[in-house]
Amino acid sequence: MNPAETVDHIPFMIDLSLEETRRRASVMAALGPEWDPAAVLRGEDEAYALLYSGLDAEQRRVYERLVAAGVLPGEEPGRAAAH
Structure with missing residues (x-):
């Protein structure tokens, strides 16, 4: 039997571009206009420095x-761990 003659399914395709755009817009709306990504990164750097500050010689x-x-x-x- 020719595969073209057996139609057991209907092809289904969906473009998720619109949904992804909506999702991103929702995330930005939830973050609010005061969100400052540069300040967040600075805070992460400060926290990382604090985490490993004060190590003794063996810990270092x-x-x-x-x-x-x-x-x-x-x-x-x-920075990110290599593994």
């Missing part, structure tokens, strides 16, 4: 080994 050594191994992100901008 372990921290540096974890950064070198890619387990923890380093202190560079846009």
Whole structure:
């Protein structure tokens, strides 16, 4: 039997572009006009610096080994763990 002769399903396609646009608009509306992404990033950098401040020598050594191994992100901008 020719596959073109057996129609057991109806093709269904949907373009989610409009829904994605609505979702993004909803997120921005929920964040509000006072949301400042640069301030958020500065706050994250400050929190990260505070998290690893005050380490003793042994803790600093372990921290540096974890950064070198890619387990923890380093202190560079846009940091993320490699693994």
